[in-house]
Structures are given as C-alpha cells and as structure tokens.
Amino acid sequence: MSIQDIDLNPGVLWPSNGISEVPFRLYTDPEQYRLEQERLFKGPSWSYLCLAGEIPNPGDWVATTVGEVAVIVARAPDGAINAFVNRCAHRGNLLCLARKGSGKEITCIYHGWSYDFEGHLTGVAFERGVKRQGGMAPEFHKDEHHLQRLRVEELCGLVFGTFSDRVADLQAYLGDVVVGGIRRVLDGRKAYVIGRSTQILPNNWKLYFENVKDTYHASILHSFLTTFRINRLSMPGGINISEEGGNHFSFAKLDYAAEDADYKAAALRADTDLKLEDNSVVESVDEYGDQISVQILTIFPNMVLQQVRNTIAVRVIRPRAVDRTELDWVHLGFESDNDAMRERRLRQGNLIGAAGYISMEDGCVGGFVQRALQYNDDESGIVMMGGHEAQSQNFRASEAAIRGFWKQYRTVMGA
C-alpha cells in the first residue's frame, strides 16, 4: 500500500469529516471490505491472536486468522511466541490444517518443505535432486526464504500480532486506560479456558464491533435484567476511550448487597408478574472488590474482553465476507477458583454466548441491519447520542465509543 493507492481508491465516501454520520455502504460494499483487509487488518493495528496458555510448551501451535489471513502462532524452543502467515514459501500451500497442534517443526504436506518455530526454512525435499537429477536451481538458498512473520506482543496472557512495522508497541497502542482495564480483569490469577463456541453472524463485522461499543442499546434491546427486576438498583458507570478512539471499556457498578436484598423482597412480593424460578443464573459475587458488575473492553480491530458479573470471556471478531462474521467465544476461569466459583461461572454462562439471555439478541440485530441495508444503502446512520466527539464520559447513554471506532477507522483507512 502507498499513499498513491489511497488517492486512487478512497473507498466509500463519507458525508463529512465527522464521525457521527456513518455511511451505510461501509457495511455492504465488497470493495470496502477488501480495502479493510489490506489497510486495516494488515495495516497499523494489533489483532488478538490467542491466549499464551493455549501454547504452553515449545512446539505448540494454534492456527488462527488476522482479518481473513491464515496465521500460525507458535511457541519456539526459547519460549518466545512467534506468529507467521500460514502459507508455505514454496507454492503458497496452507501449512497447518488443524486448529491446534504440537510438533518439532512445521512441514508442508504438498512438497515436504519444513520450517522451524522461528519461521526459518530448514528443509526442502529433494533439494539436491534424485540420483543427481533435478534439484533446486544453484542460486536457490534456503536461508533466503522464510515464513512471513508478524510482530508479536503479549499482555496479561493475551497474545497480539500485527503486520505493521510502524504501529506503536502494544501498550502504547492500547493506551494506559485500556491497559488498566485489561489488568483489572486478568489480574495475575492464572486463567484457563472453561469453554468455547463460535457464533455465525449474518452481518458485516463492523456491525458487531459497534454493538459491543454501544452502551446506548444495552438496557433497551436486552430486557432480561429489567424484566426480572434485577439490577434496577444500579450505580453509576462510564466509558473510557483511548486517544486514537478504537480501544475502549465501559463499566457499570452494582450494589451487590442491595441486589441480594432485592431478590429476597421479590420472592415475597405477590404482585411480581415474572420471576426466576432459579436465581443462580444471576447470583454473583463482587469478584474484584470494586462493585463493577459489567466491564466490556474492546481492542481495535477484533477483540472484546468481557466481565459480565462472574463471567469472563474473550470474544474474537472474525470477518469472513462483507456480510458474514464469525464470533469466537472463549470462556475463562481461574485456576484459583473454588468449586462454588466454578459452578457460578457455568450457571452465569447462560447470560452470554449464542444462547445468552443478554447477548443472544446482539447476534441477531446485526443481521437485521444488514438485511435492511440490502441494495438500500445510500444514506448514513446517525451516531450522535452524547454529542459528536469520541471522548471518555462518566455516563453511558452515549454512542461515544462507537464514534471512537470510526475515528480510528477513518485514520487507518485513510478516508
């Protein structure tokens, strides 16, 4: 990519220089989707790759994607985590075919070329030919070929990668406030995966990312908590947005003691129309000792770290086509959890994921928007709740974090 390319192809045109009117065509235009793969996912952004704990030993690897590009993340003999494009230098064949594995090297099944876990080409089948016939041309040297490498950094057990040489180091990219939000949730306890699943979303990836940043919709679309009169004693929250705009976390506090009293009162009230038979799906403890019951954190362009009560999860947003996205859910517990906490996380797991009382609706609503825009995308959406800027705010009836997304998006896309 060069500046010249941007001049030649501006992508979808915006109605102004602002970030509070967003052209609908951004969600439907195949050319825009292609430009995003080049400029955004392969550009100056840090994509979430995996958990360090998924590849604990040298030789362990996982296959993932950055945008739509297939990537391998591997633990090298020296303990470092390296990431490469999952593509043989020879003829471009996919190297790792499973989701995860372990071995001494990476070998291409097509012609047997092999690589070490630093991406060096270490072996070429029949390099010197067979019975002195054939073999690679004399000017071919293995040490001039290697797998395409990504920069890799780790924070709190989360592994990130980027194709960009010029993007800032990870922590500077995230910003201090968002780093603080990550350190709050992944607070030094040893995390492990308690479950995972993938939700297929029939919509453009940005519609989901906006939804996660949208603190305005939460109490309107998701009526579970209000219907069952849970969380009505909520205390204040806020939105923290990184300088570039794309990373954020929102949070809300809960008066846990008052909520507990409220359950008991609800159980006695004869006039309660709807009530839960089994409250254990929401019975939570103040795990972090700060009364924050919900913290939703996003990292531009593909990751969410959530704490919803005692559910901790990483969500990975994977664009698959202009109108198709996969959302990976990686549910976490901590090795220090006692039996009660393990069971609590399983029960509260009903709040989130593809069947989640709170989050299932998020999986649908993007598809509804996508359908409404089909061949009818020549206007702009309105993102003006809470103003026109993308600043941190101490209230949540706001679309500031969505505007933050578009701020960074426009910078990265050069549009």
Added chain:
Amino acid sequence: MPDLALRLGINELVAAYADCIDDDRLEEWPDFFADNCHYLITDRESHEAGLRHGVIYAASKGMLVDRVVTLRRVLMFEAHRYRHVTGPTRILKIADGVAEARTSFIVARIMHDGATSLFATGRYLDRIAVTAPPFRFIERLVVLDSPKIDTLLVIPL
C-alpha cells in the same frame, strides 16, 4: 439386553421430547426432566476435553422453566421452529434404576418466512430415571458435532 417394556419406554421418552419441542409445546419441555437434573448444550471437542461450560447449562428444573418463560416473554428474536429427526436410541447400560442411552439427531430450522436450513447435528447422551414411569431425564447432554452456531440458539435442542 434390557427388557422390551423398558426399551420401549426409553424410546418413547426420547421421541416425545422431540415432538414436544417441534410442536412448540415448550411449556411442557421441563417436565421431561427430574427435579434434580442437568441439561447442557456443548460440542464434541469441548465434551471430549471434559468441559462443562455450555451454550446452555441448566443445573435444575427451575432453570429449564426460566428458559421457557424468558423465551416466551422476554427475548427478542425472529419466530422459527425446529424439526428434529432422531436416530435409533442405543441403551448402553441400566443400573440402579438409571439407564444410559445415546441418540443421534439432526435438527432443521424453519424460519417464519419458510427459509429452511440444517441447524444442528449431534447426539444426546442421556441418563434416565427408569425405576417407575414416567421416565425422566436426570441428565441430558446435547453434544453438537460442530462448535459453530448460526446466529442464535433460543429454542432448546
């Protein structure tokens, strides 16, 4: 080989369960379970890894009732139905009044506009109380073949 009456009773339970869901009689769905029960929707890889976290996890009949009430009264989604096709039920073991059985299934999803798709395939791994009729599920693990779920899962499988 368990006796024929027991075998037929277990088969009837499995078939009636699928009919109940496909006929949209979801209010009756929790009654297929014992009061102390577990219901879990997971996938093959998670199940083989011994993980108990589910797309849906219920550890009491009350949690199943809450699922139905929530689906009917609270959640926003597009209307749809399922069609279950269940394979023959294999009874692996009967001991101490509990039968262990497994049944393959495929589920088609029919949206309100008629769009029909293959939504899920997998198997039921059941533990069923069979001491006396009516037989009831003590545990029903819905083990999906794929970890990928299209858009949402709101009607139970």
